[in-house]
Amino acid sequence: MSPARTDHDARRHDVSEAVWRVLAEHGFGGLTLRAVAEAMGASTGLVTHYFAGKRELVAHALDILETRTRERPRQKTPAPGLPALRAHVLDILPLTPDSTAMNRIWVGSWDLALSDPALFAAQTARYERIRETLRAAIGDARRLGELPAEADPVRLAQTVLSFTHGLVVQALFDPERFPPEHQIRLTDDFLAGLRHPENQ
Template identity: 80%
Template sequence: MSPARTDHDARRHDVSEAVWRVLAEHGFAGLTLRAVAAAMGASTGLVTHYFGGKHELIAHALDILETRTRQRPRLEAPAIGLPALRTHLLDILPLTPEGVAMNRIWVGSWDVALSDPALFAAQATRYERIRAVLRVAIEDAQRLGELPGRADARRLATTALSFTHGLVVQALFAPERFTPEHQTELVDDFLAGLAADADQST
């Protein structure tokens, strides 16, 4: 790899780190070319070398957010089926300081994604991927008799994600009430309700 290419990649990494710092501190509302330049201690002209405008900057920020979400430490499911579903739901919630920061940024991204067709499509695809992951765990749980086999796994996945995202929003706005312990209890209550339906169907 040529020195010029190495320098370019290093500088792009620096720009990406600055984008993340601005997101973490100010959210998408404060994400501007000028703010990223200030976070780097560089000129706005340097940042515009990488982004042609606000739209490209936001798209890159969402890519960074997606990558960091995938790469962050995750809980390990003790078994397939209902334990795996529980683990997936807990991984979404703001149970740690990092989880709180990540969820605050994701919630802040909804407004920009809803107003831009390309970003809207990317976010819709992301949520479809999450539902697919949940559906696999639900189907495993159905085969194991932990969840009602007659239920539509896709609908259950949609319900589970809707419950979890609602809990995310409540926890962000009322962290003193929705502590990590309480969030976990609510997830367990939710799953217990699903499992009770399985018991009644046997």
């Protein structure tokens, strides 16, 4: 790899780190080319070398957010079925300072995604991937007899994700009433209600 290419990649990494710092501190509302430049201690002209405008900057920020979400530490999955489903739900919830910050950024991105067709499509695809992960765990739980045989994995995955995101929003807006231990209790209560009657 040529030195010029190495320098370019290193500088782009610096830009990406600055984008993340701005997101973490100010959310998407404060994400501007000028704010990223200030976070780097650089000129706005340097940032515009990588992003032609706010649209490209936001798209890159969402890519960073997706990557950090995918690479974040995960709950250990003790077994397939409902234990795996529980781990997937807990992975989404704002149970730690890092996961709380990440959820705040995701929620802050919704307005942008709803108003931009490309971002809308990307978010739609992301939520379908999440539901697919939940569907796989639900299918295992049904085969293991933890859920009723008539349970519909597609509809149940939609229900689980709706519960999870509703809890995320409540925990972000009312953290004192929804501390991590309470979120976990609510999750366990919710999952218990899904169980096959013989396993309750």
